[in-house]
């Protein structure tokens with residue numbers, strides 16, 4: 731909640747995030763925090779690939795997953811990194827929850843893709 735006033739895209743989630751009953755992690759028992767070393771040029775790409783591989787492997791084992799952008803602000807706080815013994819130069823890229831799902835995931839409405847330009 732403390733980031734909501736400085737993060738415009740969170741505004742549409744204000745009601746949800748303000749609800750004390752809302753479980754940010756949907757009851758998942760595991761949160762994997764994937765940090766990357768900022769001194770490596772490709773750390774965001776590398777960590778994103780780790781997250782994707784983790785999520786695909788979980789899916790293969792009937793384990794659900796969700797990239798938890800909401801957790802990024804907190805897990806990047808110096809005091810949290812210190813507690814987790816994460817070196818200063820590491821930044822959280824991908825927080826991913828894992829757990830057995832209550833049921834099959836719903837399928838949301840699909841928007842038409844925006845084609846910027848076809849190159850011939």
Ligand SMILES: Cc1cc2nc3c(=O)[nH]c(=O)nc-3n(C[C@H](O)[C@H](O)[C@H](O)COP(=O)(O)O)c2cc1C
Pocket residue numbers: 796797798799800801838
């Ligand atoms: C960078 C990133 C951050 C996300 N953060 C959250 C989150 O904090 N909470 C959440 O419920 N879903 C989060 N998601 C999942 C999305 O809401 C969405 O379910 C997912 O990208 C699947 O997209 P689809 O609904 O188009 O299939 C995140 C996804 C991405 C790529």
